[in-house]
Amino acid sequence: MCFVERGRTFGHNGVDVGKIFATKAEARKAGIHAAEQGGIHGDQHLGAFSVCLSKGYEDNIDKGNIIIYVGSGGRDKDGKQIHDQSFEHSYNKSLQISYETKRPVRVVRGATDKSYYAPTTGYRYDGLYVVDEVTNLLAMSWHITHAYQANLEKGNKGFYMCTFKLRRIEEEGQKPIPTKSTLTLKKMSKMMKNARST
Numbered sequence: 001m002c003f004v005e006r007g008r009t010f011g012h013n014g015v016d017v018g019k020i021f022a023t024k025a026e027a028r029k030a031g032i033h034a035a036e037q038g039g040i041h042g043d044q045h046l047g048a049f050s051v052c053l054s055k056g057y058e059d060n061i062d063k064g065n066i067i068i069y070v071g072s073g074g075r076d077k078d079g080k081q082i083h084d085q086s087f088e089h090s091y092n093k094s095l096q097i098s099y100e101t102k103r104p105v106r107v108v109r110g111a112t113d114k115s116y117y118a119p120t121t122g123y124r125y126d127g128l129y130v131v132d133e134v135t136n137l138l139a140m141s142w143h144i145t146h147a148y149q150a151n152l153e154k155g156n157k158g159f160y161m162c163t164f165k166l167r168r169i170e171e172e173g174q175k176p177i178p179t180k181s182t183l184t185l186k187k188m189s190k191m192m193k194n195a196r197s198t
Contacts, residue, residue, distance in 0.1 A: 007032070007033065007034025007035075008034070011104055011106075015030055015125055016125075018125065018126070018175060018178070019124070019125050020123065021123045023122065023123070024036075026123075027108055032106055033050040035052070039053070040091035040092075042090075042095065044091075044093040044097065047098040048131075050108060051105060051106075051166070052108045053069070054110025054112055054123075058155075059155045059161055062115040062117050062118070065167065065168040066165065066168070067129065068166075069165075070161050070164075071087075071089065072085070073091075074161075082159075083159060085161050085162045086162070087162055095162075099133070102130055102131075104169060105128065105131065109124050109126055116179050117178070118180070124178070127168060127171070127177075129169060130167055131164050132167045134162075134164055
């Protein structure tokens with residue numbers, strides 16, 4: 001079975017929560033997050049299998065058990081946001097389907113200095129989450145048609161973004177998400193500011 005097929009599974013997929021992979025390629029090989037580059041691995045008809053939090057969209061907010069996750073699309077080849085996102089994008093559609101079905105989504109965190117919960121190196125599997133909310137930042141009329149929560153807000157760069165609120169599923173025997181041992185005053189101030197704004 002190829003890496004992508006192994007990743008097309010809902011649930012833990014045989015990997016222990018907390019396992020660290022040295023590279024994204026290793027996580028892909030294990031079937032935890034099969035997307036080679038993207039942050040979302042999913043099927044627009046079945047839902048999302050996994051998401052990866054790393055050095056990506058600055059609008060992502062990681063509060064451990066709660067994640068405000070920004071969808072895919074709207075970036076150029078250098079990773080710069082240049083236009084609005086859309087729920088027509090297949091990856092965003094997959095998370096939208098996960099909101100409807102409540103099937104669990106695997107969450108992998110990659111090393112980044114932007115999150116208190118990120119590993120210092122590599123990629124860590126942090127368990128299963130459920131999509132609690134879908135925020136459509138495009139138009140209220142979309143909300144009326146599809147019955148999702150909608151807000152007329154924009155991302156940090158001024159473009160409309162698809163955002164998803166993910167909540168960690170509490171399981172018996174599951175350990176808390178590891179945190180970094182030190183926090184600078186600057187990082188703590190930024191985290192508190194983000195927490196107040198959500």
